[in-house]
Amino acid sequence: MEPKLLQELQNKLQEKKSRLEAQLSSFATKDPNLKDDWDTKYPRVPGSNLEEAADEVEEYSTKLHLEFNLETQLKDVNAALEKIAKDTYGLCEQCGNPIAPERLQASPEARLCGNCNK
Numbered sequence: 001m002e003p004k005l006l007q008e009l010q011n012k013l014q015e016k017k018s019r020l021e022a023q024l025s026s027f028a029t030k031d032p033n034l035k036d037d038w039d040t041k042y043p044r045v046p047g048s049n050l051e052e053a054a055d056e057v058e059e060y061s062t063k064l065h066l067e068f069n070l071e072t073q074l075k076d077v078n079a080a081l082e083k084i085a086k087d088t089y090g091l092c093e094q095c096g097n098p099i100a101p102e103r104l105q106a107s108p109e110a111r112l113c114g115n116c117n118k
C-alpha cells in the first residue's frame with residue numbers, strides 16, 4: 001500500500017477511535033480489567049417513582065444497545081490499528097487478498113474484501 005494512503009487511513013482510524021471513545025465515555029465506564037470493554041452506567045434517579053423507574057430501565061436498555069454497537073466499531077478500529085503496527089493492514093482476513101483502496105477509504109476498519117463480505 002502507498003505510504004501516503006496508509007497514513008491517511010491511519011489518521012482516519014485514530015480520529016474514529018477518539019470519537020467512539022468520547023461517545024462511550026459519555027454514558028459508560030471503561031472496564032479497567034478488560035481491554036475494549038465498557039460498562040453502561042445504570043441511570044439512577046434518587047427517589048424516583050415507579051413510572052420513572054420504568055423509564056430508567058428503558059433508557060438503560062437503549063444505552064446497552066448503543067454501547068454494544070459502539071464497542072463493536074471500536075474493536076474493529078483497534079484491530080485495524082494493530083494491523084498497521086504489524087504491517088498486515090489492508091489484507092482481507094478471509095482470503096488474504098488486498099482490500100480495494102476505495103473500500104478502505106469508505107471504511108478504514110474493513111476486515112474483509114468486497115468478495116468475502118457478501
Ligand SMILES: [Zn+2]
Nearest residue numbers: 092095113116
Ligand atoms: Zn477476501
